[in-house]
C-alpha cells in the first residue's frame with residue numbers, strides 16, 4: 417500500500433501536460449518582460465476595477481432591485497444628486513420608471529409606498545443610518561441617537577419639554593419674541609414701502625424664539641440682524657458632516673486644516689456651558705427647555721442628564737426645531753400668494769375669528785378649519801424635510817412592497833415623493849387645502865400617505881410646538897398686512913438639508929391693513 421500510492425501519484429504527475437502549459441505561458445512571460453512598472457500598476461488597477469464592477473453587477477445583494485444603471489456601481493452619483501439638491505426629483509422619476517421600490521445607489525433603496533412606512537419607521541428594528549453622526553456634535557442626542565435603549569432613556573429626559581403643559585406655558589413668551597416682534601419689524605418695511613426677504617425675517621424670528629424658549633435668553637436677531645451663534649452653528653454642522661464623510665477625522669482631529677470649524681465648535685460649547693452655569697447660579701426657575709432638562713430626574717431622584725448630555729441636547733435644539741418651522745411658514749406664505757382665492761378665504765376666516773389683531777392666542781386659532789387645512793396642505797405640497805430619512809435594514813433582511821431587501825441596505829420613504837405620488841393624491845402638484853376638508857373617511861385615507869413629521873418611534877417630538885408657532889405667526893402676519901410677491905423669483909424647491917427655494921430668498925412687499 418505504501419508503495420502503490422507514490423507510484424500512482426508519480427504516474428498521474430507524469431501524465432499531466434505541464435510542458436504544454438508552461439509553453440502556453442511564454443507570451444505572458446514575454447509581456448511581463450516588456451511591461452514598465454507604470455503599465456503594471458495601471459493593469460493592476462484596471463483588473464481590480466473590473467473585478468469590483470463584476471462583483472457589484474453580478475453578485476451584488478441588490479442586483480434584483482431596478483434603478484438607473486449607474487446605481488449598480490457606486491453611491492457617488494447619489495451623493496452628487498444630494499449635493500446638488502435634486503434628489504427628491506430623482507426619487508419621483510425612479511418611482512415612475514422602476515416602480516415603488518427603486519435602487520438609488522450601490523446599497524441605497526428608495527420606497528414610495530405608504531404600506532412600507534409601518535415596516536421601516538414604526539419600530540426600532542430599522543435604526544437610523546450613519547448620516548445622523550453628522551449631528552453628534554457633543555455626543556449622541558435625542559435626534560441623532562441610533563441605539564434604541566439610549567433613545568428611550570433620552571426620551572424620558574427630553575420629551576417633557578414638548579408636553580402640552582410645557583408648550584402652553586411657553587406660548588406668551590413665544591408670541592412676544594416671535595410673531596409680535598416680527599410684525600413690529602415688518603411694519604417699518606411697510607411704512608417705507610421697502611421690499612424685503614421674508615425668508616430671512618422668518619429665520620431670524622425663529623432663532624429669537626429658540627433663544628427665549630430653549631435658553632431663556634434674548635438674542636434679538638430681529639433687530640441686531642446677526643449673532644455669532646449663527647456662524648458657530650453653521651460651522652459646527654459642516655464639521656459634523658465632514659466627520660461623517662471621513663470618520664477618521666473623529667479620531668484624528670486636524671485643527672490645522674479646519675481651525676475655524678474647531679474654534680466655532682468650541683465657542684458653541686462654551687456658550688451652552690456658560691448658559692447652564694448662569695442658570696444654576698440664579699434661584700428663580702424659568703419655564704424653558706433648559707429648566708426642564710436641568711430638572712429631569714429618574715423615579716429614584718437621580719438626575720437624568722449629566723453636564724455633557726445637557727450640552728449635547730441643548731446645542732442640537734438650535735437646528736432641530738428651527739429651520740423646519742421658518743421654512744414651512746415661508747412655503748405657506750408663498751403658496752398663499754400664488755393662490756389668491758385661498759388667501760382670501762383664509763383672511764376671511766381669520767378676520768372673523770380675531771376681531772382684535774393685537775389680541776391673538778392659540779386657543780382662538782386651534783379650531784379654525786381653514787387655517788388648519790392651509791398649513792396641512794402646505795406641509796404636503798412642500799414638506800421641508802422632504803428627504804428620505806434613512807434607516808438600515810436589520811439582520812435577516814425584510815420584505816418591502818413585494819421585494820426582498822437584504823440586511824445592511826439603507827432604505828427610506830421620501831416625504832416629497834410620497835406626497836406627490838399620483839396614485840395616492842388627486843392632482844398632487846396643485847396646492848388645494850380643500851382636500852383636507854372632505855368627508856372623514858377620505859381625509860383618514862390620505863393621512864396614511866402623509867408624513868411631514870415622519871411617523872413611528874422617531875417621529876417629530878415638537879409637532880405640537882410647531883403647529884402652535886405656525887398658527888400664531890400666520891394669523892399675526894395676515895391680520896396685520898397684505899403681501900405682494902416680487903415677480904420672476906426662482907421658487908422651485910431645492911434641497912439644502914431642508915427644502916428651500918432654488919433662488920435662496922423670497923422678496924415681498926408688505927402693506928399695513930386698515
Ligand code: HEM
Pocket residue numbers: 558559736737738740741744800801805868869870873874875876877878879881882
Ligand atoms: C414644521 C416644523 C417641523 C417639522 C416639519 C419637523 C419634522 C421632523 C421630522 C421629519 C423628524 C424626524 C427626523 C428623522 O427621523 O430624522 C423630526 C424629529 C424631531 N423633531 Fe421635528 N419638525 C418640526 C418642528 C420641530 C420643533 C419646533 C421641535 C422642537 C421644539 C422639533 C423637535 C424634534 C425632535 C426632538 C425630533 C427627534 C425625535 C426623536 O427622534 O425622538 N421639531 N421632526
